[in-house]
Amino acid sequence: xxxxxxxxxxxxxAVWMMxxxxxxxxxxxxxxxxxxxDAQREAVGNVADQPFDPGDLSGVWGRGGVRxxxxxxxxxxxxxxxxxxxxxxxxPRAVPLGNxxxxxxxxxxxxxxxNYNYGMEFIHLPDRTLQFFEVYHTHRTIWTxxxxxxxxxxxxxxxxxxxxxxxxxxxxxxxxxxxxxxLDTQGHQHSDAMKVIERYRRPSYSSLEVRxxxxxxxxxxxxxxxxxxxxxxPGTEMGEYFCVPSDEALYRRTVREPAGGITER
Numbered sequence: 001x002x003x004x005x006x007x008x009x010x011x012x013x014a015v016w017m018m019x020x021x022x023x024x025x026x027x028x029x030x031x032x033x034x035x036x037x038d039a040q041r042e043a044v045g046n047v048a049d050q051p052f053d054p055g056d057l058s059g060v061w062g063r064g065g066v067r068x069x070x071x072x073x074x075x076x077x078x079x080x081x082x083x084x085x086x087x088x089x090x091x092p093r094a095v096p097l098g099n100x101x102x103x104x105x106x107x108x109x110x111x112x113x114x115n116y117n118y119g120m121e122f123i124h125l126p127d128r129t130l131q132f133f134e135v136y137h138t139h140r141t142i143w144t145x146x147x148x149x150x151x152x153x154x155x156x157x158x159x160x161x162x163x164x165x166x167x168x169x170x171x172x173x174x175x176x177x178x179x180x181x182x183l184d185t186q187g188h189q190h191s192d193a194m195k196v197i198e199r200y201r202r203p204s205y206s207s208l209e210v211r212x213x214x215x216x217x218x219x220x221x222x223x224x225x226x227x228x229x230x231x232x233x234p235g236t237e238m239g240e241y242f243c244v245p246s247d248e249a250l251y252r253r254t255v256r257e258p259a260g261g262i263t264e265r
Contacts, residue, residue: 032134032239033063033119044235052205054168057122057129060238062230065117066210068184069226079189079219086187089256093186096260100187101180103252105243107157108136109181110174111196111212116185121238129163129170134238142172149175155192157181172198183214191218206232 031040075083087098102108108116113133123130127145132138142163153160153176161174174196183190194216201209207229214224257263 030235030237032241033060033233033236034134035239036063036233036236040235047206047232047234048204050205052202054202055165056124057170057200057202057208058124060119060121060233060236061208062117062119063233066111066114066212066226066228066230068111068115068188068212068214069224071225072188073220073222073224075220076218078191079216082189082219083187086182086189088185088187091186096256097262100185101182102185102243103248103256105245105248106180107138109157109178109183110140110159111198111214112181112183113138113140113158114198114212115183118241119233119236119238132238134241136243137238137240149173155179159196168201170200172196172200174198189219190214190216193218206234208232 031037085099087093087095087100089095089098089100089103102116113135114120117133117135119134121132123132127143129142129144131140131142133140138158140158140161142161144163147162149162150160155178156176157178159174159177161172163170163172165171175194177190177192177194177196179190179192181190182188194214197213197215199209199211203209208231210226210228210230212226212228214220214226216224
């Protein structure tokens with residue numbers, strides 16, 4: 001991690017002063033990014049011109065995730081077959097009784113955790129960076145100790161990730177993803193060969209540029225590239241948002257099954 005303590009102290013003091021109104025309104029608790037009202041955001045004030053260290057991504061970012069680009073690459077025959085078999089529970093392809101793994105509280109997988117999210121936080125440690133997501137209250141480990149990617153990884157929902165700095169850009173490479181996860185709510189799929197490359201650059205105190213590349217030759221005929229900018233969410237802290245199986249089962253019985261024509265169990 002870069003030497004950024006002086007700038008963090010300066011920026012932290014400024015944000016603390018601007019956040020005092022929010023703290024007063026909420027006692028010792030800050031609202032989560034998706035819970036923060038317009039009035040609370042205004043109370044924090046304008047943070048666009050605060051000093052910052054481009055080598056420090058600490059903070060809570062975004063309130064709506066990083067949506068994958070609509071320019072989906074052409075699929076291979078295998079990719080098209082997997083996509084056709086997916087039955088989403090929301091969006092233009094939605095069916096009431098779909099097979100989205102999210103509907104049985106399976107882990108979202110990556111990069112869907114980045115895509116379907118209500119805020120994320122970067123936490124820098126000496127040998128790793130943690131990326132913490134409000135949705136499912138989950139953290140991802142990005143190793144920065146110089147290790148390489150494993151040659152034959154056992155599949156994981158979040159894969160195996162390593163990161164390094166290229167100038168002012170934090171570059172993350174990941175492989176070894178469990179094939180059961182989807183890439184988004186629309187049912188786009190991936191294979192065990194998928195490699196994900198992320199590039200994070202902080203051009204200002206309150207903005208973070210994200211470039212996400214999905215490279216999966218078994219499913220797509222060319223890399224799928226997404227570019228986005230997310231904003232800092234000052235005056236907030238990560239909330240607790242779990243997928244609770246009992247709640248999901250109740251929703252299925254009372255909403256999805258009746259919508260799908262099932263009236264008796």
